Amino acid sequence: MEVEFKKTHIPEDFSKTIAKQTFIIGPQYVHYITTVLFHGVSCCLGAMKNTQVPKAIVFRSIDHSFLAGAKVEYISNGDDPSNPASGRWDYVWTFYEDDLKGADCIDAASNSLINTYFIQSAITLYNMKFHDSSICMMLMTLMLEMIISWLKENVKEDDKATLFLTGVFKANAEVVDGKVEMGLVPEGEMKVLIKDDKAIQEA
Amino acid sequence: MDLKTASVDGKIVDIISEQDYLSKWRLYAENPSMGASTAVEIADQNGVKYILPFRGKNDDRPGVYPDGAVYFTKFPDSEAESSYREDSLTIVDFSDVKNVADFLARNSQIRDMETTVLTDIESVFSPQITPNDSPEMRAFKEAIISKHMDINKYAPRFGDNFLNDKRILKTSSITMNKLVAMCEKLDIEAELTLRNAKPDVANPMKKEITVILTNSGGDET
Numbered sequence: 001m002e003v004e005f006k007k008t009h010i011p012e013d014f015s016k017t018i019a020k021q022t023f024i025i026g027p028q029y030v031h032y033i034t035t036v037l038f039h040g041v042s043c044c045l046g047a048m049k050n051t052q053v054p055k056a057i058v059f060r061s062i063d064h065s066f067l068a069g070a071k072v073e074y075i076s077n078g079d080d081p082s083n084p085a086s087g088r089w090d091y092v093w094t095f096y097e098d099d100l101k102g103a104d105c106i107d108a109a110s111n112s113l114i115n116t117y118f119i120q121s122a123i124t125l126y127n128m129k130f131h132d133s134s135i136c137m138m139l140m141t142l143m144l145e146m147i148i149s150w151l152k153e154n155v156k157e158d159d160k161a162t163l164f165l166t167g168v169f170k171a172n173a174e175v176v177d178g179k180v181e182m183g184l185v186p187e188g189e190m191k192v193l194i195k196d197d198k199a200i201q202e203a
Numbered sequence: 204m205d206l207k208t209a210s211v212d213g214k215i216v217d218i219i220s221e222q223d224y225l226s227k228w229r230l231y232a233e234n235p236s237m238g239a240s241t242a243v244e245i246a247d248q249n250g251v252k253y254i255l256p257f258r259g260k261n262d263d264r265p266g267v268y269p270d271g272a273v274y275f276t277k278f279p280d281s282e283a284e285s286s287y288r289e290d291s292l293t294i295v296d297f298s299d300v301k302n303v304a305d306f307l308a309r310n311s312q313i314r315d316m317e318t319t320v321l322t323d324i325e326s327v328f329s330p331q332i333t334p335n336d337s338p339e340m341r342a343f344k345e346a347i348i349s350k351h352m353d354i355n356k357y358a359p360r361f362g363d364n365f366l367n368d369k370r371i372l373k374t375s376s377i378t379m380n381k382l383v384a385m386c387e388k389l390d391i392e393a394e395l396t397l398r399n400a401k402p403d404v405a406n407p408m409k410k411e412i413t414v415i416l417t418n419s420g421g422d423e424t
Binding site: 018023024025026029122123124126127128129130131132135 | 229269273276278
């Protein structure tokens with residue numbers, strides 16, 4: 001099954017969950033939070049990227065377990081390793097911590113700089129601001145938890161589960177040897193943010 | 204005194220900074236009427252400052268649209284820009300008032316501003332006079348009709364109760380208290396005269412008694 005994010009119960013569930021913390025975000029705006037998550041991380045990694053060492057941002061749950069991470073790595077073409085324009089930037093998201101081995105990882109929750117990227121992305125994309133910006137990281141973490149839950153709930157032995165938000169991300173899960181394997185891919189527009197320094201400066 | 208006032212969208216509004224709004228946003232969320240006469244000073248991404256009033260969900264004009272934990276800002280397009288840009292609006296600023304004379308002068312500026320707003324009529328309000336109207340209600344409705352005014356412009360003076368009060372004008376009677384209160388809000392002076400019902404009544408009053416009911420008048424003649 002392949003379902004568009006806005007057509008799932010995630011917006012409703014997300015809205016209800018944060019309402020318990022006395023924060024209200026209408027279901028109709030929940031996909032804005034998803035877009036801000038990917039846009040903010042893409043802009044942040046775009047600003048931090050380094051040709052010498054892969055850079056990654058890690059999201060953990062409240063019990064410190066790994067939820068997801070995003071990594072940007074320079075792949076040199078070998079001709080001129082010192083010239084960034086000669087290689088390419090590989091930008092990936094993952095649900096597995098092992099995929100980030102060797103990268104310089106930053107814990108999203110313990111780095112306030114990342115929060116500022118989310119705040120800026122919300123303004124740039126939607127002229128949307130948070131009444132209390134300290135809840136931003138909680139919203140992003142909750143969003144990832146909900147995406148993971150949806151994938152796990154909807155994957156079947158004989159049917160892959162795919163969740164997508166056009167222009168933002170595509171996540172999928174399938175059962176391989178009795179085990180659920182999940183993947184998360186940022187869409188083209190988000191990849192452009194990593195590669196286009198001008199776009200990042202303007203964001 | 205950290206208070207700025209301006210006329211935006213034909214309404215007198217108090218201006219607060221975005222920082223001030225963020226520190227009190229829950230108060231505004233719980234008391235929507237607080238936002239009715241308030242606008243927020245917000246800079247766009249180029250640093251241009253705008254005075255943006257709070258808006259409801261069904262609005263689409265430039266303004267601040269609070270929605271739970273977030274709020275959206277809609278900046279004006281180039282055509283409407285001058286109606287919201289801080290540097291194009293007349294703003295009465297009390298923050299640098301030095302003495303009472305200064306204070307009174309600025310208050311007078313606000314009164315002038317209000318007069319301009321109240322006389323800028325979008326639609327004249329004419330309550331319907333019916334045969335069932337009590338005499339005091341008939342007089343009140345006639346007074347409103349002869350003012351040739353847009354009652355909606357007076358809404359900030361009525362506060363939360365505006366729509367309920369306006370609805371009274373669809374009925375045929377009004378209590379003395381309500382009549383006095385509404386007259387005061389509409390700048391109408393109400394007077395009550397007591398005199399002998401007929402010249403030959405028993406125990407006649409020796410004089411007519413007239414009092415001004417509005418604005419704590421009470422001057423007796």
